[in-house]
Amino acid sequence: MHVQAVKSRHLQGQPQREATTTLSRFEGIWAALLTPFAEDGEVQLQMVGSLVAATRAQGLAGVYVGGTTGEGVHLSEAERMGLLEAVMAAAKDTKVMVHVGAANPLESRRLAQHAEKVGARAIASIVPFVGGYTEGEVTAYYEGLAGATALPLFVYYMPRVTGSAGWSRQFLERLLRIPQVKGIKYTHADLHVLRELVCEGHVVMYGQDEMLCAGLLMGACGAIGSTYQLLGREAIALYQACRAGNMAEMLRQQDRINDFLRVALEMPYLQALKYVLSLKGLAMGTCRFPRQTLSAAQQERLREVSTRLGLV
Amino acid sequence: MHVQAVKSRHLQGQPQREATTTLSRFEGIWAALLTPFAEDGEVQLQMVGSLVAATRAQGLAGVYVGGTTGEGVHLSEAERMGLLEAVMAAAKDTKVMVHVGAANPLESRRLAQHAEKVGARAIASIVPFVGGYTEGEVTAYYEGLAGATALPLFVYYMPRVTGSAGWSRQFLERLLRIPQVKGIKYTHADLHVLRELVCEGHVVMYGQDEMLCAGLLMGACGAIGSTYQLLGREAIALYQACRAGNMAEMLRQQDRINDFLRVALEMPYLQALKYVLSLKGLAMGTCRFPRQTLSAAQQERLREVSTRLGLV
């Protein structure tokens, strides 16, 4: 039934009025939130409110806190909790999913429990990204994390960062069958596996911003990406064009997003996003040590493309 | 102008009546042709005519001879020439592109000259796939091959087979700027790079059958794949649905193709395709030594899915 619902929605290319709570919560365009830092390298909590407000102003459906974009794994446990609390204070009706993956699996559990306490809608976790865990251990990890709270849990699948060649479809499905695992944040170019997961009825949020339209075509319910903090309007238009079955419009919006990424991906990426936000008046600082800063030439190129695209 | 033509076609999601000779020749759905073998392991040339006829009967635009699917690099130079001649004898108005890549770059040149002599429309080549060539050497290779005939040359990009992590977009563009290089057979999941090439005005034939609809959405002119030998009708319907801007139909056809691949990719793939063709009365034999044969259970699963999908 659930599978049918998902499949039919995509096969027919039109919105449905499903009662599925899960789907109604995890769809649309979410921003993977950057984390602002002060000059001294500490998290700048007082900037978080403006950042969340700017996200909401673009009409995004939710925010993803403390992921790769948010430098979550490079923060201390206390910093991560403080960051989430600052986000919650500003979130209002913006949905909040928080990434709790950490090198220390017990820290992940504590972060999950904290997320539940402060009212986040969902948690997500990459597998502990160092240690060479076996598939059995990875499964045990997600089972343990799922049992730690009543929150929906998303598997955060990003083989480029976790350094593996990628898990098999079969293994991903095994993880997605853990009762409290409600979906997957899928950041990978292999859309065949994505489609297979969708056809099995799983909720997939897509994570490759530069291929967003292809991910949505193949059945992702929505997307979570860093780029949408800046190009939220384009991503939302793309998402709506997909719902409306308008491929030409999807591509037109994708090309706008990629016009920006063509410049930003040639340089340190998170720093590039932060710089453009600072041009919009949101002082994001740099990134956590030892991340390096942009050159003047890189800043100039970002100013040029952002102006051309009307981002600032 | 050229760039505009390509981009606009995709941006507007509708067919155009371009005068571009290149585009008019390399688009639509092409079959990557299997090579039939006799019991003794020799190429079975007398089967080639029926195979090409069956391809034409499905309405496919062209055939790709001696690629990965056709076990081209595992054949001798004489076998490759004999195979191409048998295809040409049966091809009529079906377009023929022949893969000439070989471990010996001089063999590639000779195969290219033979292709021109017997009237093929185009040649393609993977880079010599063993030897650890530098980017400068790869460039010299394609320049040399381009200069050996007057035929259009396609770069055959398939990092999974050539064992590299993939070339950069910049390097692919450098190859595509060689005057006689007219396009790329792009067999890779990274649709961002594909889109960048399309936006630069390059002709891209897509090669990941299981993601065909996403490749076409992102701007590929057409596709070359082994699966289309069996599911040509589905692929053509998908291609036409893309031209017509009908995403739901695209996905419906993709899901039919993937229903087959879900079974076939779990076993030795080329042998699976050959087995299904043999069920249709086209005795393809097995594959070249030391490829192994299918088990009875695998054959049974193929019979079941092929019957269910109406392929046999």
Place this chain on the structure above:
Amino acid sequence: MHVQAVKSRHLQGQPQREATTTLSRFEGIWAALLTPFAEDGEVQLQMVGSLVAATRAQGLAGVYVGGTTGEGVHLSEAERMGLLEAVMAAAKDTKVMVHVGAANPLESRRLAQHAEKVGARAIASIVPFVGGYTEGEVTAYYEGLAGATALPLFVYYMPRVTGSAGWSRQFLERLLRIPQVKGIKYTHADLHVLRELVCEGHVVMYGQDEMLCAGLLMGACGAIGSTYQLLGREAIALYQACRAGNMAEMLRQQDRINDFLRVALEMPYLQALKYVLSLKGLAMGTCRFPRQTLSAAQQERLREVSTRLGLV
């Protein structure tokens, strides 16, 4: 003496009379220390003294705390500090090097400062193992860490864990030229690069226990490895045989070590080491969640090989 000979020959082709304190301190066989856990998953600090004493009883030159073997990156900052303090309390004249690498680079700095405060001899760090840092950022990381204390700093090079294909010799030398970087813990099979580093005068502690004799032959000053906690006597005999130029004895000891590893590497490795220590009366518990436990059959095989080799 041996070390002296190697360095001087390469640096100037003639003997030198250095009183290099560094060399006198970082040589010989060191144990990469396991971390004991209690049933509830917490670090069992009261076991640490016995473990260090057992190490000292074998005659090992030093201990390496909180590395891969010690599950350091899976512990909290407070646990890592507590662990080091427990080691220091038991260490007496055993030298102590502590691994301070962490996903959060600021945690690494604090751990380094703590190490200095409690009297460790040296610190080591893998590069922050998640985040895709550039070479410039990795360099900045080690420079920053080197500046945080007056302790000698070792680069911990273990490409298998950090997921990279390995850094170039040139980059490793760049890191080793940072003034306070006094050596490298080299855990990699490529002994050509190791030899090049030795020929440049760098202090190399080898980390592939199963190839120890080859690493020492190629010029490593010593070795740091998990296996030596159990087979310290063999490793010391191997080291002394190298000093004495006795290759047959080196191999004989290596083969004893590998007789053990042939069994232990077929199963979860850290759990295997802990199990054998428990057979010797050192109750080490299991590993941090979600590491899995050994089967009865695996335990039986470990009992058999340990008895045969006289380890228990």
Place this chain on the structure above:
Amino acid sequence: MHVQAVKSRHLQGQPQREATTTLSRFEGIWAALLTPFAEDGEVQLQMVGSLVAATRAQGLAGVYVGGTTGEGVHLSEAERMGLLEAVMAAAKDTKVMVHVGAANPLESRRLAQHAEKVGARAIASIVPFVGGYTEGEVTAYYEGLAGATALPLFVYYMPRVTGSAGWSRQFLERLLRIPQVKGIKYTHADLHVLRELVCEGHVVMYGQDEMLCAGLLMGACGAIGSTYQLLGREAIALYQACRAGNMAEMLRQQDRINDFLRVALEMPYLQALKYVLSLKGLAMGTCRFPRQTLSAAQQERLREVSTRLGLV
């Protein structure tokens, strides 16, 4: 018995007078022979005699024809046969092992049969290096090749070229248990697996010239490498020092070899070897298209190091 013989030789670090035919044939230092080319890109057969004579003059035990160094897979079947015949005509008592691996497995069989006909001592083959063969297919390949002649067959293991991450020890042992497979040319840095194979009684010829002394220490019977064509004297001295248990001399010779490699590995390597041979009066030409030539600066650096080391 056989195992004992091998093990004891290494454990005792001294030569033995074994009757083992296999060992008496496949040991010592062999040169992986370069292939000379004329200006027009064709194989220069008339140079082969001088090249083999120069090899013999250095006292090398054998030559390895048509491997990676000899650009074997880039030659046509006829060229490979012609090359071998030219080598045989000049070989006298120099042992000849010929590499028969090819993209076309039937070509490998024919090359094997030709090798037997013209009197080579042994054949070797990498697995067909393109095609993604399964372990079962690789096994079938070696079984088929072993059955094609009565010659001893060596597995040529070089994961860097075949693009795999390496086969397991268990799989290599399975191949080495095929009756006619008499040994392995092991070109890989992992000396643990090498040692395991030696301990099982297998004949291992080592292929990483820059780590030769470590490979011999760990039990390789001998070595096959391109470098030894130029630095045969050093390699033989190293080999004899290993037999005599003289580690300091082993390292001294290794360092001489590596002094050369430090320069040669920074540039196109085969071209560098050919250039130095040409300085010695052996006009080797360049490499097969599309290999590129050396710059004047690279040639100058080679002249300098070759003069300094007394090679020319």
